Amino acid sequence: MKRKIIIFGILSVFLLYALPLHADRHGFVRKVVIDPGHGGRDPGAIGLLAKEKDIVLAISLKLGEYIEQNFDDVEVIYTRTTDEFIELRNRTQIANDNKADLFISVHCNASPSRRAFGTETFVMGLHRSKENLAVAKKENASILYEDDYLETYDGYDPNSPEANIMFSMFQNHYLNQSLTMASLVQDQFRDRAGRHDRGVKQAGFLVLYNIAMPGILVEAGFLSNDQEEKYLISETGQAHIASAIFRAFRDYKTYQDNLARQQLASANSNNNKPKAVETTQPASSQANPTPTPPLVNKPEKGNAHDITFRVQFATTSVERPIDAPEFKGMKGISFYFHEGMFKYTVGNESTLEEATLIQQKLHQNGFRDAFVVAFKNNERIAPAEAMRILNQNRQNP
Known part of the structure; x- marks a missing residue:
């Protein structure tokens, strides 16, 4: 021991x-x-x-x-x-x-x-x-x-x-x-x-x-x-x-x-602040130690293929309240249940660029391990797969 x-x-x-x-x-x-x-x-x-x-x-x-x-x-x-x-x-x-x-x-x-x-x-x-x-x-x-x-x-x-x-x-x-x-x-x-x-x-x-x-x-x-x-x-x-x-x-x-060029252009135009994001199914304000069925918040934004990007900043084995001290008062928190764990996110963006701006803000606020996750029809997929789908859509509108 x-x-x-x-x-x-x-x-x-x-x-x-x-x-x-x-x-x-x-x-x-x-x-x-x-x-x-x-x-x-x-x-x-x-x-x-x-x-x-x-x-x-x-x-x-x-x-x-x-x-x-x-x-x-x-x-x-x-x-x-x-x-x-x-x-x-x-x-x-x-x-x-x-x-x-x-x-x-x-x-x-x-x-x-x-x-x-x-x-x-x-x-x-x-x-x-x-x-x-x-x-x-x-x-x-x-x-x-x-x-x-x-x-x-x-x-x-x-x-x-x-x-x-x-x-x-x-x-x-x-x-x-x-x-x-x-x-x-x-x-x-x-x-x-x-x-x-x-x-x-x-x-x-x-x-x-x-x-x-x-x-x-x-x-x-x-x-x-x-x-x-x-x-x-x-x-x-x-x-x-x-x-x-x-x-x-x-x-x-x-x-x-390409992403770096877009971010540079955004910064030069003083328009690089992530906008506030609201989610339709926020995490509950009370801790619930009993695992619930898989949960994802329904996207308010979307595109032709219902691809959305969120920023995951925490993973826990039990549900945590949105006002938990470790969340530092963040707004618009939602979670999804995946592989036996509660995974907490903010943002619900139609582009990876928008989600990346939110990710950068979280890094500045101390959540250095925050990373972008992608969803298709509320099912988590690899970001690379999401980008392939969006690129195919641009090529074949």
Whole structure:
């Protein structure tokens, strides 16, 4: 029990103070850090024919080359370009010191089952399955190759169940953007590269938890699967994987740059204040410890596809009153019940841009983990999916 308390205390301090913020972040995507996983004395996953460290380096270099060839305004920074061992904390430091706008960590997977195959992309967050936890533990185990890792990472032990559970509860400041990029990557893997889509997932990764920017960890396939290993070591396979990630980056950059331009224009016209939002079904003013059926507020605003965007700022296991001290007197609060949790939001906007302005206001008011969530017909969907629907509507009015 004492060990659990110590771990809880250590990681609580991590979660509160570890994340540096770039106060002058401009919104445009101008720097990307590409992180080939493992390297040197850390081979990563080992297949029958190859090692993870070699495959992901080849893919990462191709990805960087594609970006440099197509975007003169983007600086590509690598955590490594040769077969060398880079500590996880140093990978994070490279990204933060360069004030990058996006972090892409490239990996290959492995499983005790040789039948497992496909791609998946992770963002930092709470793992909801044993499989997600297993992937995080595998990647975090790289610290075992570091000297004095217990001291370096303040007691974090990748083999400790308690540490992994607590660590995975960290939600980074850029979760919404990270989820968008991850969704775009999986779309490209599935639709363009023809890979099996294992989805966008969340888990606790050391290499992601302390980055001051959106970040993803890509698992490009399973070296434990004979056919997938052959694909990943081939020139064609590596080109397909790198190209898929590049196309996702292209779409992400296009969207983020457009959003930044709109926000800049709004600021220049002194019209960047979020308007007050009223919701039709606010959270009750009294706490109710008994879970209720799934709830969402009906949108007052909408568009042709009933897509709305809200800003989620709190998640609780029991319903909280709207005048709870932690809500700091916010107005127009509503909640929805999702995956066994009460999730509190403000705003009910027809565009992501409007919701992002509200998100920025919440960040200024102390809700630094607030992020945008999207709904279609009152059902939560990924923001990337919402944007695809709206873009299709613009192209086919």
